[in-house]
Amino acid sequence: MSAWLAVLLAGIGSYAFRLGAVVVIDRFALPPWFDRVSALVMPAVFAGLAAGSLAASADDGARTALSIMSGALVTVAVARQRSAAAAVLAGMVVLCTVRLVAGLGS
C-alpha cells in the first residue's frame, strides 16, 4: 500500500514541478534579464545531457572511451556542415567501427 502511495505522491510532486514554473511565469511580468537567462538554459541542458551520458558510458574503460570520443568528434565535425541526423549517423558509424576494431560488443 505504501509503495502505491509513494509512487502517487512522487508523481504529484513531479507534476507540480512541471506545471508550477509554467503557471507562476504566466502570472507575472517577466523582468528583461529573464529572457537572457532563459535563453541560456537550452544550450546548457543540451550539453549537460549529452556530456553526462557520454561520460557515464566512458567509465567502462579506455577502449569504450576511445570509441565514444571518436564518435563524438565526428558528430561535432559533421554537424557544423550537415543536419543533426546526418551527424548522428556518421558518429554512430565511426563509434561502432572503433568498437568492433577494439574488440568490444561482439
Next chain:
Amino acid sequence: MNTAITTDAATAITPGAGTRSRRHRTVDDVVAGVRAMLPWLVGVVPFGMVVGMNARTSDVELGVGLLTGATIYSGSAQLSAVGLLSEGAGVVVVVASVLIINARLILYGSSIGPHWRGMGLGYRAWAAYLLVDPSYVVGMRRYEDGSTRAGSAHVHYLAAGVTLWVAWHAAMLTGAVVGTGLPGWLPLQYAVPLFLLAEVVQVVRTRPGLTAAVVAGTVAAFGTNLPLHSGLLLAVVAGVTGASAVDRRSR
C-alpha cells in the same frame, strides 16, 4: 489548443479553402512533431524497456513499477523509485529522491513556459504533463526557430510529446513482458547523446550560449557520480550562471 492557430488572414478571406488548408497545416505540424521525436526514440525505447524489465524483476508489485511511467514519467527517477521501494525504503525517502532527480523539470518549465503564455490552462496542463528531457529539447528547438508560427509550434510540441509518451509506455510494457533483447554490437544508447551533441553545435550561436554549453557539459561530465543524479541539475545551474557572468562582463 486551437485558439492560437485560428488567426490567419488567408482563412478569413476564403473560409472553405482556409479551413482545409488550416487543417492541412495542423496535420503537417503533427507529422513534423512526430518526426522530430523519432531520433530520440532510438535511445529512449531501449531505456524504457530496461525500466520495464526492472519493474518486473524487482521486489515491487509490477503494477506499482509500471505506474511510475504515468506518474513520475522520467526514466532515471522511475529507476530510483523502484530501486528504493525494492530495498524497503519509506515513502518520504522515495518521494524525496524522485523530487531531487526531477528538480530539473522546474528549469525546463521556466524556460519553455514563456512560450505557452496566453494558452488556456488545459493546454498548459497537458503540455506540462508531457514535459521531460526529449520533449523539452524538441519543443524548444521549434519555439526558438524564428520562422515558425506560435500556434504551429504548440501543435508540434504536443504531437512530439504524445509520441514520446506512447513510445515510452509501449517500451516499458515490452520490457516488462519480453525483456530487453538488444544486440551487443549495436550500442543504441549512444545515439541520443550524439544527437544532442549535434543539436548543441547547431543551436549555439552566441558567446554566452557557447559558454553555457561548455560549462554545463564539463560539470555534467565530471558530475556523473554525484548522488541522486544531481549532476545534470548542477551542470545546468553552473552553465547558466557562468554564461550570465560572461554576458554581463561583455556588455
